[in-house]
Amino acid sequence: MPYPSLDQYQSAVQNPNVAFRDPALQRGEVGKDPLGIPEPYGGGFAYTYSFKSNGSNFAVRCFKGENQRRQQRYNAISTWMRSTPRPYWVSFDYQPTGISVCGNTYPIVKMDWAKGLSLGAYVYKHHSDAPKMRALRDQFVKLASDFERMGCAHGDLQNGNVLVGSDGSLILIDYDGLYVPGMQQGDGDEIGIAHFQHPSRTEKLFGPRMDRFAFAVIWLSLESLSRKPDLYDKYGTSDNIIFSATDYVQWSSAEVVRELLAVKELSPHVARLGRLCEIAPDDLPPLCDFIDVAKPIAGKVVIAPAVAPALVPVLDALAYDDIRRHVGERIEVRGEITEVHYGRSRNTQREYVLISFTNYWQGPQFRIAIWNLVLPQMQRRPDDSWVGRYVSVSGLVDPEYQYTNRGRSYPRLGITIQEENQLRFINRPKPKPVVQPRAVTRNADILKTIKTPTAPANQSKTPVPQQVQQTTGQQVATPTTPSPPDSNHAGAGAVTAGLIGLAVGGPVGLIVGGIAGFFVGKKIKK
Numbered sequence: 001m002p003y004p005s006l007d008q009y010q011s012a013v014q015n016p017n018v019a020f021r022d023p024a025l026q027r028g029e030v031g032k033d034p035l036g037i038p039e040p041y042g043g044g045f046a047y048t049y050s051f052k053s054n055g056s057n058f059a060v061r062c063f064k065g066e067n068q069r070r071q072q073r074y075n076a077i078s079t080w081m082r083s084t085p086r087p088y089w090v091s092f093d094y095q096p097t098g099i100s101v102c103g104n105t106y107p108i109v110k111m112d113w114a115k116g117l118s119l120g121a122y123v124y125k126h127h128s129d130a131p132k133m134r135a136l137r138d139q140f141v142k143l144a145s146d147f148e149r150m151g152c153a154h155g156d157l158q159n160g161n162v163l164v165g166s167d168g169s170l171i172l173i174d175y176d177g178l179y180v181p182g183m184q185q186g187d188g189d190e191i192g193i194a195h196f197q198h199p200s201r202t203e204k205l206f207g208p209r210m211d212r213f214a215f216a217v218i219w220l221s222l223e224s225l226s227r228k229p230d231l232y233d234k235y236g237t238s239d240n241i242i243f244s245a246t247d248y249v250q251w252s253s254a255e256v257v258r259e260l261l262a263v264k265e266l267s268p269h270v271a272r273l274g275r276l277c278e279i280a281p282d283d284l285p286p287l288c289d290f291i292d293v294a295k296p297i298a299g300k301v302v303i304a305p306a307v308a309p310a311l312v313p314v315l316d317a318l319a320y321d322d323i324r325r326h327v328g329e330r331i332e333v334r335g336e337i338t339e340v341h342y343g344r345s346r347n348t349q350r351e352y353v354l355i356s357f358t359n360y361w362q363g364p365q366f367r368i369a370i371w372n373l374v375l376p377q378m379q380r381r382p383d384d385s386w387v388g389r390y391v392s393v394s395g396l397v398d399p400e401y402q403y404t405n406r407g408r409s410y411p412r413l414g415i416t417i418q419e420e421n422q423l424r425f426i427n428r429p430k431p432k433p434v435v436q437p438r439a440v441t442r443n444a445d446i447l448k449t450i451k452t453p454t455a456p457a458n459q460s461k462t463p464v465p466q467q468v469q470q471t472t473g474q475q476v477a478t479p480t481t482p483s484p485p486d487s488n489h490a491g492a493g494a495v496t497a498g499l500i501g502l503a504v505g506g507p508v509g510l511i512v513g514g515i516a517g518f519f520v521g522k523k524i525k526k
Contacts, residue, residue, distance in 0.1 A: 006328030028053030042396030057113035120159030194245035
């Protein structure tokens with residue numbers, strides 16, 4: 001059975017008393033933007049909505065597609081978490097028929113709303129604070145050690161699935177790919193975000209070791225930022241910290257790797273991470289052994305893919321139809337800003353900013369929306385100085401809507417900024433070189449350029465006979481062209497026949513044609 005689209009979920013959550021079976025959600029209200037539209041948070045396999053109900057805050061995950069084993073796995077995870085409580089787990093309730101959309105019921109996961117910045121947002125905000133980077137690094141060391149003792153793994157440790165609390169503690173969300181003891185190993189459904197995963201990882205790695213590469217990447221990234229914070233400005237995005245999926249398959253030539261190898265304190269671990277990229281993902285050591293440079297890294301060498309796994313699509317901000325095909329998906333959009341518009345919602349008077357890439361009143365338009373909850377937290381507040389600059393924005397493509405003004409309707413698509421690190425300035429793209437078409441030279445054109453040689457100055461000239469031409473009743477004397485002497489006939493014949501021979505038979509044709517043309521020319525009479 002096909003699952004609802006983002007548009008259909010958007011409509012359903014606005015009527016919670018009808019859509020949900022859970023009493024708390026029926027009485028709740030979905031989080032909306034200043035324009036009154038539900039605001040979903042993008043995820044790999046689900047859309048997440050915030051709900052408020054009787055003073056409590058919840059996250060509701062609505063799935064994008066079917067998974068026959070989802071209920072069985074969530075039941076196993078729930079049972080295991082109750083027996084193994086940890087402060088970084090968030091309590092949840094899997095409801096197999098939790099939401100009704102278009103007459104059909106679908107599963108949801110209702111979770112307590114976890115407070116904190118995402119790992120990506122926290123690093124973006126504090127990457128220049130070395131003590132905080134080291135403290136965060138140590139939190140991951142503790143988490144990795146705890147996972148090894150318990151024999152569990154998250155499966156998708158990355159910027160969006162790890163929250164950092166106000167006290168620096170870690171909170172893990174999104175348990176779709178979680179492995180807990182008792183589950184069948186080697187039988188996974190996902191491979192995680194490529195920027196944090198081994199280049200040879202497959203679903204068969206599902207088991208207690210599948211987080212080891214991600215832990216090593218995160219540890220080395222934070223350790224590097226504690227020593228060289230400018231690395232983030234060069235290599236960091238909303239989807240990674242400093243390493244990318246491309247680096248893992250081109251390790252020796254990666255720019256970030258060359259820069260890190262030049263730092264004495266970092267080079268040993270950079271080399272060790274490169275070693276991890278070479279060996280089978282199920283042979284990777286625990287994080288504590290990766291950190292200890294005295295311990296050799298052993299494992300069977302595998303041939304990594306020649307290219308990195310496919311990442312999110314990168315589209316031009318002016319390619320409206322292409323962007324529309326990705327509604328409800330996470331993509332990256334790039335373009336030149338043409339307008340920064342500040343406004344306030346009519347009903348709530350909440351401030352917002354819309355960033356445009358074309359004239360606002362010219363047909364379909366993609367724009368970036370920044371609402372009032374994010375604006376006060378931004379270190380770089382949008383203003384007119386942004387106009388003319390190129391930006392990259394990553395996020396979930398919101399459903400298309402029609403903006404109506406003075407009786408006219410304007411189609412709109414956009415990405416909503418939920419964290420400042422989704423938006424970054426990029427260099428103006430270099431114009432593509434214009435390749436001039438090569439001139440095509442024909443043999444006939446070559447022959448036209450050949451001029452008949454003139455007679456030597458000391459040679460007697462042939463008398464020029466008169467030829468009568470009838471033109472408007474008058475007789476006009478027109479000289480006729482004299483025949484060249486024998487030597488000139490021979491030279492012209494040699495050149496002409498040689499060129500024809502070159503075109504037909506190449507260098508050999510040039511020689512044969514030239515000789516033949518010379519003797520033929522000798523026989524031409526004056």
